Amino acid sequence: MKIITVTTQAFSDQRPGTSGLRKKVKQFQAPHYLENFVQSIFDTQTELKGGTLVLGGDGRYYNRQAIQVILRMAAANGVARVMVGQGGLLSTPAASCIIRKYKTNGGIILSASHNPGGPDADFGIKFNTPNGGPAAENVTEAIFACTRKISEYQTIACGEIDLDTIGARPLGETRVDIIDPVADYAALMEHLFDFRRIKQMFDSGLLRMRFDAMHAITGPYAKHILEDTLGAEPGTVINGDPKEDFGGGHPDPNLVHAHEVVALSMGHNAVDFAAASDGDGDRSMILGRNIFVTPSDSLAVMAANAHHIKGYANGISGVARSMPTSQAVDRVAAALGVDCYETPTGWKFFGNLLDAKRITLCGEESFGTGSDHVREKDGLWAVLFWLNLLAVRKQPVAKIVQQHWQRFGRNFYTRYDYEGIDTGAANDLMTHLQMQLAGLPGTTLDGYKVDYADNFAYTDPVDGSISENQGIRIGFTDGSRIVYRLSGTGTKGATLRVYLEAFEPDPKKQRRETATVMQPLVEIATALAEIVSRTGRKEPTVIT
Ligand code: G16
Numbered sequence: 001m002k003i004i005t006v007t008t009q010a011f012s013d014q015r016p017g018t019s020g021l022r023k024k025v026k027q028f029q030a031p032h033y034l035e036n037f038v039q040s041i042f043d044t045q046t047e048l049k050g051g052t053l054v055l056g057g058d059g060r061y062y063n064r065q066a067i068q069v070i071l072r073m074a075a076a077n078g079v080a081r082v083m084v085g086q087g088g089l090l091s092t093p094a095a096s097c098i099i100r101k102y103k104t105n106g107g108i109i110l111s112a113s114h115n116p117g118g119p120d121a122d123f124g125i126k127f128n129t130p131n132g133g134p135a136a137e138n139v140t141e142a143i144f145a146c147t148r149k150i151s152e153y154q155t156i157a158c159g160e161i162d163l164d165t166i167g168a169r170p171l172g173e174t175r176v177d178i179i180d181p182v183a184d185y186a187a188l189m190e191h192l193f194d195f196r197r198i199k200q201m202f203d204s205g206l207l208r209m210r211f212d213a214m215h216a217i218t219g220p221y222a223k224h225i226l227e228d229t230l231g232a233e234p235g236t237v238i239n240g241d242p243k244e245d246f247g248g249g250h251p252d253p254n255l256v257h258a259h260e261v262v263a264l265s266m267g268h269n270a271v272d273f274a275a276a277s278d279g280d281g282d283r284s285m286i287l288g289r290n291i292f293v294t295p296s297d298s299l300a301v302m303a304a305n306a307h308h309i310k311g312y313a314n315g316i317s318g319v320a321r322s323m324p325t326s327q328a329v330d331r332v333a334a335a336l337g338v339d340c341y342e343t344p345t346g347w348k349f350f351g352n353l354l355d356a357k358r359i360t361l362c363g364e365e366s367f368g369t370g371s372d373h374v375r376e377k378d379g380l381w382a383v384l385f386w387l388n389l390l391a392v393r394k395q396p397v398a399k400i401v402q403q404h405w406q407r408f409g410r411n412f413y414t415r416y417d418y419e420g421i422d423t424g425a426a427n428d429l430m431t432h433l434q435m436q437l438a439g440l441p442g443t444t445l446d447g448y449k450v451d452y453a454d455n456f457a458y459t460d461p462v463d464g465s466i467s468e469n470q471g472i473r474i475g476f477t478d479g480s481r482i483v484y485r486l487s488g489t490g491t492k493g494a495t496l497r498v499y500l501e502a503f504e505p506d507p508k509k510q511r512r513e514t515a516t517v518m519q520p521l522v523e524i525a526t527a528l529a530e531i532v533s534r535t536g537r538k539e540p541t542v543i544t
Contacts, residue, residue, distance in 0.1 A: 288397020
């Protein structure tokens, strides 16, 4: 096998964001763009030489081509073995599961998650470390530093590698294993959840559900687990065939983009339980009959009910949530007497806490929940957790959630996204907020007294690393909050996220409409940041 060294020039824009490097497909197709980033992974993650790499993606446009490029470079860089999901497919949580189960040296996951796919849409790449989780900031910064000075990369010349036939084959000195993308993940789920009980619930016709795979990666996983193994009726999984452009849709499981399954969960003929997952299978949206469970509430309900679930029956060691996620789970942690951590946005910040066994469950408002079973958030896992809970408690979703609010209080929650705004204007808006922080505590905004106002910084309790500038928090004395952040996952301009939360302990007031309850906070948040004049937007692009 002849190794070819290709001369290249560095790009200046390859710093990974919240979750890896995400750009337009066209940018990744530019000569050397993908190769430079991949070589920077091999140059910095030296244990991959002679080691094992897991490789797969969410099946979006350019997935197959990128896998061919990476396999050739892996062979040239002396990787001993590459485990590739059949067809180049691996959901993000399945990749995490496989990295851990086979004690590999890490994985490369190709995905732009919930962003649209297709020739004019988005692509992404991220490296997961041997613990199965997204690389921590010191690793992504090292990869970024390498991309800034790279001058050559290694590859080999070879024909198209067959990605579709399961089995092992040589590629130069490297062994390529094409593996079943579903089997290991499905086995892990069966270990965690009471499949017998869930199957009984489906067999007895007590529960009708729909799962929207949004033409993305979870289709094959959901069909195998929900329909073939657990006996949910055929047709339970909708939009279950992965497509390179996600059927032209936006595979983001929220009330706006997953409207098809939302509609099936509302009205007289509504199903009892519904859910959706995203492009790469790590996000989840949970719906009951005529009720949307916010991701923050879902995390809190899971924490409060974990003892009902086989895999967590011995109790949970602690919980964590990202800073903008509602404080609902904090109240559960207090009641259970376990620690609760507030981390910056980004699943990578949960890794150390999980590895150190300080937490068992964690989650984010951005439709992600997970546990110590892998080191990624996990969409189908969340669905199975709820199914197991429904099988045990034998109550509708709405009842379970309302009883939770009665016991712990309700954290009303909403998020306003202003997508694709001018980057300069977005940065100026954040600076404008920053400059007001010192003067806010003690003042009253439209009847809400400011308790604290800061720019969130996090010191990792395990390794002491510090992450600053993680979003502006304004907390009020009644427990409500406004949080502002700029997204780290967009590919066009800037996205301003405004997160709003209000606490209601009185059960008689917990059934009010979220929009009505949040309106005063929306007005304060909009005025304080001068959103309309600074961004030119009267309304957000998406409200979730
Ligand atoms: C990623 C991260 C999450 C984060 C989300 C939104 O999710 O893994 O931790 O909450 O992006 O981030 P941002 O607000 O910066 O856009 P995913 O599902 O896109 O990989």
